[in-house]
Amino acid sequence: MTIMRLGRVQLRVPNWEESIEYYKNVIGLIETYRDENHVYLKAWDEHDHHSVILEKADSAGLDHLAFKVRFDEDLDTYEKKLNEYGVATERIPAGTRVAEGEAVRFQVPTGQYIELYSQIEKVGNGLPLVNPAPWPDGLVGMAPPRLDHLLIAGEDVEGTTKLLQEVFGFSMAERVVLEDGETPLATWLFVSNKAHDIAVIKGPNGGLHHIAFYLEEWSDIRKAADIIGKNNISLDKGPVRHGITRGTTIYFFDPSGNRNEVFCGGYIAYHDNPTITWTIDNVGEGISFFDKDPGERFTTVFS
Ligand SMILES: [Fe+2]
Missing domain, CATH: 3.10.180.10 (2,3-Dihydroxybiphenyl 1,2-Dioxygenase, domain 1)
Structure with missing residues (x-):
């Protein structure tokens, strides 16, 4: 499986x-x-x-x-x-x-x-499978190589987290806990070897906080910020580094109000790694390590 x-x-x-x-x-x-x-x-x-x-x-x-x-x-x-x-x-x-x-x-x-x-048609990545160049011609915009993860919201963070762990074998890379030291405000879960394939945060049921695309380098994040500026895209937060997962990142909204992220970095996650815990009083640092400001819109707006 x-x-x-x-x-x-x-x-x-x-x-x-x-x-x-x-x-x-x-x-x-x-x-x-x-x-x-x-x-x-x-x-x-x-x-x-x-x-x-x-x-x-x-x-x-x-x-x-x-x-x-x-x-x-x-x-x-x-x-x-x-x-x-x-x-x-x-x-x-x-x-x-x-x-x-x-x-x-x-x-x-x-x-x-x-x-x-399991079944989906393969259309290829625009490169030959023998002696390929590192990237194809004709890329536009931020040009992420892949969709990476998403952050979903709801009341029962613990329930969704447990289901993903117990049925599918997800491991928990990191979590934010409330004042009691146990109840999760948010969890970062992986089944591959990335710090998260999906994360879950307390919020409106069925909610979406963001979908994220991967970029290779920090300079790509800066270029993404330029593209956001050039196209008058609604910027939400960043560029910043997360304490949680250590990714460097920028958040913004699509024209319909769905939050997007492009990010790079973070660590390789292994299933035998211990879970990292962030306490609620340090959540600002977890979200935005440099300025320690989680941002009101970032923590309250979902689609
Ligand atoms: Fe993310």
Whole structure:
């Protein structure tokens, strides 16, 4: 049984045309399919057909997120484990998402819908598999090589955290605890070897704090900040360094009000690493190490 990565997110975008333009030319994702109500996009170094689906909607937010599992039979195994854990599942037929096979869908205690899938069409990363150059021509905008992680919100942080740990084998890299020293305000969870594939924070049920794309270097973050300035994008926070995960980062909003992040750095996470704990009185430092200011908008705005 293996979850390989956060495979895709489906975002609701009320500001339709402007949001498509933004994800293609400001973030720099590549369009792979479009119908009346959806646009499918991928980051340049991803081989799969898509990692971000934009959905025409009345309000912003996360429609669902999906983990890609390695083997077809993982769908059966995880479905059984979810059912035994007391979580209802539903099968999404092949082809419901363009270029994808069957998926298993379920809801976590914080309200988000998660899907698992293994089959998706490969379209390549624009480079040959023999003697490739380091990057393809024609990249635009921030041009992240990949979708990396997301931060979801809800009341029952503990419930979603436990489910991801006990059913799927996620480990906890870091956590912020409330005054009692135990109750989690937020958890950073990984199943790969990144400091987080998904994080969970107390907030409105079903909420999305941000989706994050990876950039290679600190200078890429500075360039992303320039692009934000040049395109009059709504900047939320940064560039800063997180105490939590040690990433260097910048946060901003898409034209529909969904928060995005581009970041680099952080450490390699191993499943036998001990969990790092941040106390609530130091959360400012955890979020923004230089100025220790978590920022009011950063901690209160979700989509
Ligand atoms: Fe993040």
